[in-house]
Amino acid sequence: MTQNARAMGRPRDPQVDHRVAEAAVALFGEEGWSSFSIESVARRAGVGKASVYLRWSSKEQLLADALTQSLGRIEDVDTGTVRGDLVRLVRQLLELFTGEHADAALRLGLEARRTPGLAERYEAMAEAQILAARAMVHRGMDRGELPRDTSVTLLLDALCGGAMNHALATPARLRAELPKHAGEYAEALVDFILASVLTKA
Amino acid sequence: MTQNARAMGRPRDPQVDHRVAEAAVALFGEEGWSSFSIESVARRAGVGKASVYLRWSSKEQLLADALTQSLGRIEDVDTGTVRGDLVRLVRQLLELFTGEHADAALRLGLEARRTPGLAERYEAMAEAQILAARAMVHRGMDRGELPRDTSVTLLLDALCGGAMNHALATPARLRAELPKHAGEYAEALVDFILASVLTKA
Numbered sequence: 001m002t003q004n005a006r007a008m009g010r011p012r013d014p015q016v017d018h019r020v021a022e023a024a025v026a027l028f029g030e031e032g033w034s035s036f037s038i039e040s041v042a043r044r045a046g047v048g049k050a051s052v053y054l055r056w057s058s059k060e061q062l063l064a065d066a067l068t069q070s071l072g073r074i075e076d077v078d079t080g081t082v083r084g085d086l087v088r089l090v091r092q093l094l095e096l097f098t099g100e101h102a103d104a105a106l107r108l109g110l111e112a113r114r115t116p117g118l119a120e121r122y123e124a125m126a127e128a129q130i131l132a133a134r135a136m137v138h139r140g141m142d143r144g145e146l147p148r149d150t151s152v153t154l155l156l157d158a159l160c161g162g163a164m165n166h167a168l169a170t171p172a173r174l175r176a177e178l179p180k181h182a183g184e185y186a187e188a189l190v191d192f193i194l195a196s197v198l199t200k201a
Numbered sequence: 202m203t204q205n206a207r208a209m210g211r212p213r214d215p216q217v218d219h220r221v222a223e224a225a226v227a228l229f230g231e232e233g234w235s236s237f238s239i240e241s242v243a244r245r246a247g248v249g250k251a252s253v254y255l256r257w258s259s260k261e262q263l264l265a266d267a268l269t270q271s272l273g274r275i276e277d278v279d280t281g282t283v284r285g286d287l288v289r290l291v292r293q294l295l296e297l298f299t300g301e302h303a304d305a306a307l308r309l310g311l312e313a314r315r316t317p318g319l320a321e322r323y324e325a326m327a328e329a330q331i332l333a334a335r336a337m338v339h340r341g342m343d344r345g346e347l348p349r350d351t352s353v354t355l356l357l358d359a360l361c362g363g364a365m366n367h368a369l370a371t372p373a374r375l376r377a378e379l380p381k382h383a384g385e386y387a388e389a390l391v392d393f394i395l396a397s398v399l400t401k402a
Contacts, residue, residue, distance in 0.1 A: 030235075030315075031233070031235035032232070032233040032235055032312075034231075034232035034233055034235060034236040035235040035236060103311075106311050107311060109369045110304075110307050110308060110311060110369070111233075113372065114231075126370060151389070151393060154363070154389060154390055154393040155393070156366070157362075157363040157364075157366045157367050157370070157390065158359040158360075158362070158363045158390070158393065158394055159359075160362070160366050161358075161359070161361070161362025161363040161364070161365050161366030161367070162355070162358040162359045162362040162363070163358075163362070164362050164365065164366065165357070165358045165361050165362030165365065166358050166362070168310045168311070169327060169358070171314065171324075188352070188355060189355055189358065189359070192352060192355040192356070192359065193359055193394065
């Protein structure tokens with residue numbers, strides 16, 4: 001943008017998009033959907049309500065875009081072993097549930113179902129998890145590490161739910177410490193789920 | 202209450218307590234803490250704001266009491282086997298996360314930490330789960346079903362998280378069906394977690 005354009009009035013500032021998205025995710029994380037409004041997002045971002053409406057036509061669209069930008073997508077990583085792959089999956093989930101946008105990520109799971117524009121965003125997030133886990137399990141079967149009838153659904157419930165439970169069960173004052181131990185915890189959870197805890201008869 | 206007492210004005214009606222508590226849990230489940238107020242609870246319960254203030258001095262206290270009344274406490278059940286005990290634990294969790302007050306139960310985990318009066322209520326709920334699971338695991342060790350070094354934390358993360366993930370991952374339109382399959386799912390999750398999924402070398 002040239003000095004000239006700036007002097008002409010209110011040229012579209014690309015940083016505004018970013019500030020608005022950050023404000024939207026933070027506000028949603030703190031207060032949830034019932035208090036979410038374009039007005040409160042504009043106030044928090046320090047921009048005029050009109051600039052927000054210029055970019056997004058509804059609050060559903062604004063929040064869906066902001067969440068897509070801010071929440072990392074769960075990715076399938078091939079490390080060569082099923083254990084290695086699943087540890088990477090759990091680490092990604094722990095990052096999502098304990099990182100900067102943790103409250104928004106956790107809230108999305110809870111509130112998306114009652115909010116039409118968000119339900120799709122949540123389903124896309126959930127689908128990425130399912131696709132990553134499914135690919136990992138199938139590679140594990142092909143390598144002979146896992147039985148052919150391993151249930152992806154149960155594996156995913158135990159792994160994703162385990163990571164979520166771990167994040168939720170940690171008191172607020174200890175939460176900043178979580179990322180330091182994420183690798184260790186991810187390995188312990190995966191080993192626990194992959195190994196039998198029943199004494200062999 | 203006699204007709205006479207009723208005629209005298211506004212005697213304390215024990216049903217009001219119940220209606221207010223029901224309204225408080227429903228409102229919290231739908232909209233969360235940021236929209237929660239004594240005024241909105243009174244409106245929903247169809248009682249005067251003054252009758253609510255007469256009973257509860259703060260909205261934190263009102264909601265904590267209402268949640269204590271409405272959300273079932275997770276109980277330790279001794280069925281004779283670790284598998285049977287854990288299936289009962291998962292069934293109780295599924296009831297909590299898919300039942301009438303599911304949204305309030307799920308929200309409590311998410312919002313309690315930032316709300317002083319609720320944090321204690323959440324910690325009591327979490328503690329009941331931990332105590333029940335710990336007792337089950339210790340009985341399992343005493344019976345020789347589980348190795349002595351089984352991690353209660355990991356077992357609980359996988360089981361409680363698994364049940365929560367299952368409830369959250371089910372689309373709203375299919376949620377009413379969940380209780381029908383709860384027993385089957387609980388057995389499958391427990392068997393999955395107790396058994397090794399790795400092919401024995």
